[in-house]
Amino acid sequence: GENVEQHPSTLSVQEGDSAVIKCTYSDSASNYFPWYKQELGKGSQLIIDIRSNVGEKKDQRIAVTLNKTAKHFSLHITETQPEDSAVYFCAARAAGNKLTFGGGTRVLVKP
Amino acid sequence: DTGVSQDPRHKITKRGQNVTFRCDPISEHNRLYWYRQTLGQGPEFLTYFQNEAQLEKSRLLSDRFSAERPKGSFSTLEIQRTEQGDSAMYLCASSPDRGFGYTFGSGTRLTVV
Numbered sequence: 001g002e003n004v005e006q007h008p009s010t011l012s013v014q015e016g017d018s019a020v021i022k023c024t025y026s027d028s029a030s031n032y033f034p035w036y037k038q039e040l041g042k043g044s045q046l047i048i049d050i051r052s053n054v055g056e057k058k059d060q061r062i063a064v065t066l067n068k069t070a071k072h073f074s075l076h077i078t079e080t081q082p083e084d085s086a087v088y089f090c091a092a093r094a095a096g097n098k099l100t101f102g103g104g105t106r107v108l109v110k111p
Numbered sequence: 112d113t114g115v116s117q118d119p120r121h122k123i124t125k126r127g128q129n130v131t132f133r134c135d136p137i138s139e140h141n142r143l144y145w146y147r148q149t150l151g152q153g154p155e156f157l158t159y160f161q162n163e164a165q166l167e168k169s170r171l172l173s174d175r176f177s178a179e180r181p182k183g184s185f186s187t188l189e190i191q192r193t194e195q196g197d198s199a200m201y202l203c204a205s206s207p208d209r210g211f212g213y214t215f216g217s218g219t220r221l222t223v224v
């Protein structure tokens with residue numbers, strides 16, 4: 001089955017700097033890659049997603065890049081703000097409809 | 112429709128008791144998923160429904176676990192004879208037919224004492 005690895009597990013950045021989280025997946029048939037932000041009491045919020053026919057997608061300060069050959073995708077957050085502090089999860093969807101998640105990255109933005 | 116609703120938010124139960132959780136998906140979404148998340152880990156897939164049909168079950172879903180979606184709308188997840196290892200956050204998600212754009216609920220946190 002699909003396996004998703006996520007790095008780093010924790011990330012501390014200064015406010016205004018950029019944050020990058022990287023994920024690799026194992027199943028070349030995976031075709032959908034969402035990113036979720038998880039905050040206490042707020043559940044998991046979809047922040048951006050990308051399909052396998054696209055190499056990059058951007059939404060304001062957030063961008064995701066996908067390299068299908070290398071089977072990895074990354075989340076980029078620019079001009080980080082304290083409210084970006086949360087746990088971020090990447091996921092991949094292969095055959096069937098289930099998502100396989102990475103282990104999560106705890107991001108701390110220091111003011 | 113404000114999103115995926117899960118009830119209860121928290122459940123504390125004694126080992127050996129049965130518990131049932133409910134999930135109300137986004138009304139236009141035909142697909143409904145259950146995941147389990149333990150501390151410090153990503154969510155793990157448990158099972159998935161297309162309308163009322165349960166199409167896939169993870170090996171994590173032992174015979175003590177059963178999920179239903181009787182009318183293709185809300186779903187229930189029951190755990191019988193709970194064990195301490197069942198303590199986790201149980202997440203429900205729904206998606207449209209094409210399977211993109213999952214929306215997760217806030218989860219039910221189960222503590223088995």
